[in-house]
Amino acid sequence: MAYDAVVLVSFGGPERPEDVMPFLQNVTRGRGVPPERLAEVAEHYQHFGGVSPINQQSRDLLAAIRADFAAHGLDLPVYWGNRNWHPMLADTVTQMRDDGVTRALAFVTSAFGGYSSCRQYQDDIAAARAAVGPDAPLIDKLRQFWDHPGFVEPHADAVRSALAQLAPATRAGTRLVFTAHSVPTSMAANAGPHGGRYEAQLHEVARLVHAAAAPDLPWDLVWQSRSGPPQVPWLEPDVNDHLAALAAAGDTTAVVVSPIGFVSDHLEVVWDLDTEARQTAKQHGLDFVRAGTPGIDPRFVAMVRELVLERIEPDGITRRRRLGELPMWDTCPTVCCVPTRRPS
Template identity: 90%
Template sequence: MAYDALVLVSFGGPERPEDVLPFLQNVTRGRGVPPERLAEVAEHYQHFGGVSPINQQCRDLLAAIRADFAAHGVDLPVYWGNRNWHPMLADTVAQLRDDGVRTALAFVTSAYGGYSSCRQYQEDIARARAAVGPDAPVIDKLRQFWDHPGFVEPHADAVRAALAQLDPARRATTRLVFTAHSIPTSMAANAGPHGNRYPAQLAETARLVRAAAAPDLPYDLVWQSRSGPPHVPWLEPDVNDHLAALAEAGTTSVVVSPIGFVSDHLEVVWDLDTEALETAKRVGLDFVRAATPGTDPRFVAMVRELVAERTEPGGERRRRRLGELPLWDTCPAVCCVPARRP
């Protein structure tokens, strides 16, 4: 199929203090998150002036993609729409329609499968198209990219750079800790036709990054940023609990690599750079947090390669990937549907 545009689809974030609570209410609507938890998370944003880094990071990525497309002769305009805050995806779809776009590809700033990381974005796209009406363009989501070299290699280089900041005399007691956003265990277990690949894909990314960056070091995959009602079980261990356990077991130094994320937004700069760092100091661990891909040229080029897989003859046969898990181009409508609430 020929496409008329690319849409960068992201999570969104507040850009002034008065936006914080409405944004969080959008994020958590229907999930039963206690008001006190919303107030706690809102305070995290206020530490940064009520501004999430994610929107500026999307602007930077948008500019980098446009420049990369222009340099390589890709004649596709690039738009941007968010799930939870302005520019809202429905407004972007309306702009696409007004600009005469009939078919578009969507690059979602999440590398993995699962409900929150993939299926929900597809639902958001469908909801935005329905809001715009029958003239809304068709929008097809690009595939997941957890094991693409353009995602793995920047993470691996960041781990190497982080390790260089630690005392080499402590190498024997240094450990890699890979993190990703936790999800409810019921969501992780809800397979669908392809299986819920979120934990498995993350485990493979962790393996690939460690193999490229520091194959001699032990490593773990742990979880961060849980939310929701406290009685609902989520994937564990939490990164803070894990750091304390590592220190007790004799680890002296850690590199924490947020492989669940493509840029340094709030879940990175607060949950890791603030809370996890404080935990590490309290338990006596040397702690360095590795960077995320952001606008690394390899990550930006990956977006162009994913577009080429859909638009060029034989593009799918030229897919670059490093892992061994099953990979598919499109997801069926019943893939990663969330478990029903009791």
């Protein structure tokens, strides 16, 4: 199948203080998030001057992908559009149409399955195309990449680097704590042929990173960044509760926290982990080091090219690189990962 462009699709984030609340309203529209929770999250952004790191990280990734494509003779233009803030995806699709693009591949900065990490991006792509009209380019999402070496290996190296920051004498009391964004339990149990994969995929990535980086250490998968109303069950335990429990148990003296659910150090990493979780660890007497994310690691950037080649070369799928053992698929049906009820 012929493609004539690639579009990087990201979450988006505010880049000045006055953008923060409109951005958060875009993110949470229709989800019933209490106003006081929005105000609380808005305050997190203000600690960083009202600027989220994610848009600059997307610009850096965009530049790295373009350079990698050029270096390897992949002659496809690469665009960038966001779900929740400028450049908005519909505006990008308009530009693609005006540039004569007819069919594109979308690389989404979320590695996993599930509603918010996959299906919602596909819905947003469809909405952007609908907003542009019948002459909008067709856009096919690239496959999930949670167990691709270009994603797993940078996370494993980051864990090794984080462990090297701890005194060797502390290793016997060190534990790896892998984190990902929590979601409502109803969303984690999505319906459809590929539903319910979010937790399983994250457990698989945690297993792979642990085996590559520190197989002698104990590890846990926990959750962060909950944003919904308190009466709605979300995946638990929260990272802060977990750190407190580890300290209370008495056999852990240091933690390396690895945000395997994320591709870059955006606000939910630098606030929820570097600020809140670090403070929790300090309060409970735990040494704390946070491992990095792939960002623009050359292996991660090369992975994007590999995913594109899987789809455009006749034998691409036979050269697919994977480390995990769970099922994988190239495309998702429209009934996949639709929540049993709308997320709250």
